[in-house]
Amino acid sequence: MTTTIRIGIIGAGMAGQAHAFGYRNASMARDLGDIDVQLHTIADPNLELAQSVAHRYGFANAVADIEAFLANPEIDAVSVALPNHLHAEVLPKVIASGKHLFAEKPIGRTREEAGRLADLAEACTAVTGVGFSFRRLPGLAALAQAVQNGAVGKVHTVRAWYNADYAVDPSGALSWRYSQEQSGGGALLDIGAHAIDAAQFVVGPVSRVLNSTLRTVITERPKPAAGAIGHGGATTEERGPVTNDDVALLTVEFDGGAVGQITLSRIASGVPNSLGVEAFGSNGHAVFDSISAGEFHLFESGVASAAFNGPRRIFTGPEHPYFNDVAAMPGAGVGTGYAEAFVAEIQEFLRCVRDGSPMDTNFKTAVSMMSVVGAALEAAESNTPVDVDSRQHA
Numbered sequence: 001m002t003t004t005i006r007i008g009i010i011g012a013g014m015a016g017q018a019h020a021f022g023y024r025n026a027s028m029a030r031d032l033g034d035i036d037v038q039l040h041t042i043a044d045p046n047l048e049l050a051q052s053v054a055h056r057y058g059f060a061n062a063v064a065d066i067e068a069f070l071a072n073p074e075i076d077a078v079s080v081a082l083p084n085h086l087h088a089e090v091l092p093k094v095i096a097s098g099k100h101l102f103a104e105k106p107i108g109r110t111r112e113e114a115g116r117l118a119d120l121a122e123a124c125t126a127v128t129g130v131g132f133s134f135r136r137l138p139g140l141a142a143l144a145q146a147v148q149n150g151a152v153g154k155v156h157t158v159r160a161w162y163n164a165d166y167a168v169d170p171s172g173a174l175s176w177r178y179s180q181e182q183s184g185g186g187a188l189l190d191i192g193a194h195a196i197d198a199a200q201f202v203v204g205p206v207s208r209v210l211n212s213t214l215r216t217v218i219t220e221r222p223k224p225a226a227g228a229i230g231h232g233g234a235t236t237e238e239r240g241p242v243t244n245d246d247v248a249l250l251t252v253e254f255d256g257g258a259v260g261q262i263t264l265s266r267i268a269s270g271v272p273n274s275l276g277v278e279a280f281g282s283n284g285h286a287v288f289d290s291i292s293a294g295e296f297h298l299f300e301s302g303v304a305s306a307a308f309n310g311p312r313r314i315f316t317g318p319e320h321p322y323f324n325d326v327a328a329m330p331g332a333g334v335g336t337g338y339a340e341a342f343v344a345e346i347q348e349f350l351r352c353v354r355d356g357s358p359m360d361t362n363f364k365t366a367v368s369m370m371s372v373v374g375a376a377l378e379a380a381e382s383n384t385p386v387d388v389d390s391r392q393h394a
């Protein structure tokens with residue numbers, strides 16, 4: 001029996017386009033052969049952008065009116081990729097519509113906002129997933145499995161990072177990302193969401209933020225011209241203040257007893273986009289860096305004589321999670337990257353819609369990440385350690 005799933009996307013910016021790419025390629029997974037994915041509508045108040053994205057990614061329609069979009073019974077499943085301050089307004093409407101929902105991270109600007117949205121998601125029967133896309137990189141997913149299976153022993157020290165350079169140019173537009181009010185956090189949340197989630201994915205929940213330092217290095221920027229999206233966009237003569245962090249440095253403690261450092265920067269000159277996790281344990285270590293997304297490194301002490309034992313560089317392939325569903329060719333080393341992570345997360349969402357099962361990255365996962373962000377903001381403000389509210393963890 002074929003399940004038809006008619007897709008709509010709200011928000012045609014950088015992330016909305018990545019979702020469109022994911023839906024367009026999702027049915028390449030063999031186990032999704034019984035799904036008919038219909039690319040129905042792109043919705044964005046910027047109609048010209050919606051039309052261009054619909055055309056480029058093969059969606060049948062483009063609309064500017066989000067309310068009319070939500071009332072359309074022809075749409076079964078919806079991705080939401082709007083600026084963070086609109087999530088609290090739009091996500092409840094999608095939930096109320098009864099349509100399946102795949103929301104971009106973060107689902108709110110604060111842990112309280114995210115918590116309220118998670119309560120709504122809990123009470124509905126549709127699938128409510130959240131896009132923690134880095135988890136779908138085969139190398140990171142395989143590393144998480146290895147650590148959880150005890151390959152490195154008991155983890156005691158963790159390093160996680162997200163370094164990016166999208167904000168390094170002071171003449172870059174002052175988009176919603178640079179407003180604490182509209183975003184909920186600078187590097188700490190925009191990219192920190194992924195690094196914190198990745199650390200928790202590999203090692204388990206963070207229980208305490210011991211120390212948190214936030215810095216705004218570029219304190220003002222030119223305001224964006226209408227229609228600017230993503231990290232680029234034209235600017236105006238007028239300037240405005242940056243009200244959130246360019247750099248965030250956290251020291252944390254995990255439930256399992258490990259300590260860790262999480263380094264986040266959106267002004268890491270010369271490092272365009274690198275998320276990584278390194279875990280040291282009683283029996284070895286494991287490390288992944290998205291800049292070389294097709295591989296990870298593992299050291300297990302005692303597997304060979306001391307003279308020949310060292311970290312192994314493992315190239316991802318058909319044996320690793322997600323690889324077979326997204327790789328262009330079925331052989332290790334052909335490489336997968338961030339584009340394929342979006343395909344894999346959308347495939348997972350569609351499987352859940354077909355099967356009526358909950359998604360592994362959901363509103364609770366998002367609240368768990370936001371709880372760490374909330375504790376980090378509090379720790380930076382008070383200059384004291386702050387416990388992560390354990391009730392907020394999934």
Ligand SMILES: NC(=O)c1ccc[n+]([C@@H]2O[C@H](COP(=O)([O-])OP(=O)(O)OC[C@H]3O[C@@H](n4cnc5c(N)ncnc54)[C@H](O)[C@@H]3O)[C@@H](O)[C@H]2O)c1
Nearest residue numbers: 011012013014015016046081082083084104105133229230
């Ligand atoms: N998973 C990832 O790797 C990833 C990457 C980028 C962004 N994101 C997330 O996706 C969401 C969207 O981010 P983005 O980079 O696509 O943003 P963006 O600025 O590129 O696009 C936002 C879109 O929302 C539309 N929009 C609707 N109402 C608006 C309003 N009132 N103000 C401004 N824009 C409005 C804009 O027209 C634009 O098309 C964010 O929550 C972000 O955290 C996730």
